[in-house]
Amino acid sequence: MRGARFGRLSAGIPDLPQHDERFDTLIAAEGVRVERIVSTGQASPPGFWYDQGWDEFVLVTSGAAGLEIEGEPVRRLDPGDWAHIPAHVRHRVAWTDREAATIWLAVHLPPGPEAP
Structure with missing residues (x-):
């Protein structure tokens, strides 16, 4: 029997050491995955760029982060700020x-149509 599921993004977050980052899949269906990411001061390694084969929508719900799109300045994301990153956008x-956990809600989607 299928039933509704409920949760809280901030629930169950342990005190993480600065070097740990946590990824929790909240729900997954064909072609879509929703996950909670908890960052505690992490950053991408120098020179590393994500180049994913899927679209990603991210929403910062607590903490703060700097997101860099290749060729653009770093953009600060505070609680409530979101970004849609199309497939293959580095x-x-x-x-x-580093002072408070940054909680992201990330939705991974099949690539959408090219932007005009």
Whole structure:
């Protein structure tokens, strides 16, 4: 029997050491995955760029982060700020808050149509 599921993004977050980052899949269906990411001061390694074969929508719900799209300045994301990153748009996490956990809600989707 299928039933509704409920949760809280901030629930169950342990005190993480600065070097650990946590990824929790909240729900997955064909072609779509929703995950919670908890960052504690992490950043992408120097020179590393994500180049994913899927679209990604990210929303920062607590903490803060710097998101860099290749060729653009780093953009600060605070709680409530979101970004849609189309497939194969190179990007990296420049920094995340070192004082408080940064909680991201990430939705991974099949690539959408090309932007006009």
